[in-house]
Amino acid sequence: PPGRKVLIVYAHQEPKSLNGSLKRVAVEELSKQGCSVTVSDLYAMQFEPRATRNDIVDCLHNSEEFNYGVETWEAYKRGGLSSDLVEEQKKVQEADLLIFQFPLYWSSMPAIMKGWMDRVLVQGFAHEFPNCYDSGLLKNKLALFSFTTGGSKEMYANGGISGDIRYVLWPMQHGIMHFCGVKVLAPHICFAPEYVSEEKRKEMLIAWAQRLKTLWKEEPINCSPEWYFK
Amino acid sequence: PPGRKVLIVYAHQEPKSLNGSLKRVAVEELSKQGCSVTVSDLYAMQFEPRATRNDIVDCLHNSEEFNYGVETWEAYKRGGLSSDLVEEQKKVQEADLLIFQFPLYWSSMPAIMKGWMDRVLVQGFAHEFPNCYDSGLLKNKLALFSFTTGGSKEMYANGGISGDIRYVLWPMQHGIMHFCGVKVLAPHICFAPEYVSEEKRKEMLIAWAQRLKTLWKEEPINCSPEWYFK
Numbered sequence: 001p002p003g004r005k006v007l008i009v010y011a012h013q014e015p016k017s018l019n020g021s022l023k024r025v026a027v028e029e030l031s032k033q034g035c036s037v038t039v040s041d042l043y044a045m046q047f048e049p050r051a052t053r054n055d056i057v058d059c060l061h062n063s064e065e066f067n068y069g070v071e072t073w074e075a076y077k078r079g080g081l082s083s084d085l086v087e088e089q090k091k092v093q094e095a096d097l098l099i100f101q102f103p104l105y106w107s108s109m110p111a112i113m114k115g116w117m118d119r120v121l122v123q124g125f126a127h128e129f130p131n132c133y134d135s136g137l138l139k140n141k142l143a144l145f146s147f148t149t150g151g152s153k154e155m156y157a158n159g160g161i162s163g164d165i166r167y168v169l170w171p172m173q174h175g176i177m178h179f180c181g182v183k184v185l186a187p188h189i190c191f192a193p194e195y196v197s198e199e200k201r202k203e204m205l206i207a208w209a210q211r212l213k214t215l216w217k218e219e220p221i222n223c224s225p226e227w228y229f230k
Numbered sequence: 231p232p233g234r235k236v237l238i239v240y241a242h243q244e245p246k247s248l249n250g251s252l253k254r255v256a257v258e259e260l261s262k263q264g265c266s267v268t269v270s271d272l273y274a275m276q277f278e279p280r281a282t283r284n285d286i287v288d289c290l291h292n293s294e295e296f297n298y299g300v301e302t303w304e305a306y307k308r309g310g311l312s313s314d315l316v317e318e319q320k321k322v323q324e325a326d327l328l329i330f331q332f333p334l335y336w337s338s339m340p341a342i343m344k345g346w347m348d349r350v351l352v353q354g355f356a357h358e359f360p361n362c363y364d365s366g367l368l369k370n371k372l373a374l375f376s377f378t379t380g381g382s383k384e385m386y387a388n389g390g391i392s393g394d395i396r397y398v399l400w401p402m403q404h405g406i407m408h409f410c411g412v413k414v415l416a417p418h419i420c421f422a423p424e425y426v427s428e429e430k431r432k433e434m435l436i437a438w439a440q441r442l443k444t445l446w447k448e449e450p451i452n453c454s455p456e457w458y459f460k
Contacts, residue, residue, distance in 0.1 A: 106401070170337075
């Protein structure tokens with residue numbers, strides 16, 4: 001609906017890929033609805049995935065023994081985080097919905113996107129004990145993981161050789177988003193696009209556009225072990 | 231035992247950290263046993279986590295549409311992968327045992343280590359359909375995930391707020407190592423070292439050294455859903 005803000009965190013090297021098309025479809029459809037859409041195109045930004053001392057621009061809280069979690073927490077409080085992180089945090093703060101668009105790499109997100117999680121969601125900004133899970137600092141936001149797989153739907157079925165696809169969603173949806181208080185919408189999964197026809201891939205794009213039309217009416221999933229491991 | 235080769239893939243910024251000590255203990259204990267130990271110290275190496283076109287040194291197989299999986303597979307076959315990857319693949323090839331030592335970041339490994347998985351374990355080298363899972367190309371090797379957590383043992387208990395710690399091991403142990411044919415030893419987990427006494431942290435180091443003394447007699451876990459989600 002008009003006025004809603006969406007951040008798409010996107011990790012694919014190739015604009016012509018299905019991931020690139022899925023990202024474009026989301027920008028188009030959500031813009032058409034009157035949403036304001038921002039894209040963090042991580043490869044194009046050459047986003048830094050490594051969590052290092054460089055993320056703190058000024059002096060360290062404890063220069064004797066570097067502790068990344070403590071240092072970024074302290075730096076956040078005094079405004080001493082590197083500008084690329086501050087930039088991403090602003091985008092997150094303003095967003096009502098975060099969409100993560102990526103190809104599944106090794107049962108998880110590509111390292112460049114994991115680095116976005118590791119570096120952007122610092123303590124003090126996204127969570128601060130005891131403000132985690134339902135009381136995480138990013139509550140009132142929604143997240144949606146939209147990804148492609150190498151393996152087929154059969155491989156990722158319950159009882160399939162790769163295990164239920166929901167198993168790999170636990171660390172991402174519960175371990176990261178739910179921890180920060182973000183409510184999670186059902187994932188959007190395109191299975192094995194490299195092994196289907198051009199026709200089928202087009203259907204995948206249409207299905208995504210269709211889902212986006214009624215996305216704001218969706219209820220979040222119940223992000224507890226039952227959803228993942230029933 | 232004498233002659234066994236071990237690769238420790240290590241991801242912590244601070245040598246004085248518990249992770250740094252756990253790594254040193256492993257190097258010392260395994261060397262004492264006569265093993266030959268190699269360490270990939272990812273932060274010290276400034277290891278590149280991003281999967282990009284730079285990983286292929288020569289021409290692309292298809293320069294019209296970049297596909298990382300296909301390009302690295304093709305480059306592997308013709309010897310066209312970047313030297314940092316070739317270097318890591320040699321270490322993996324020679325190793326009988328891979329130890330991954332890291333702090334758990336967001337229910338998974340730090341991005342710099344995820345990048346090691348994404349970039350080093352290329353098709354043709356680590357797997358090549360149908361050679362995956364029990365027939366993966368790295369069979370006859372062992373892997374062990376050794377990590378520290380922020381959350382306590384109670385939070386990671388079955389029924390705890392963060393869910394059974396085994397849930398987060400599925401993507402790493404089954405999704406990556408088992409997929410490549412590597413047999414997985416039980417993980418080694420130090421819970422919440424930042425919240426315990428110096429005395430307790432010393433006990434953690436001693437316990438790790440003790441375990442390593444009889445490590446070669448251990449049986450791998452049964453890396454199937456039952457182990458993780460029973």
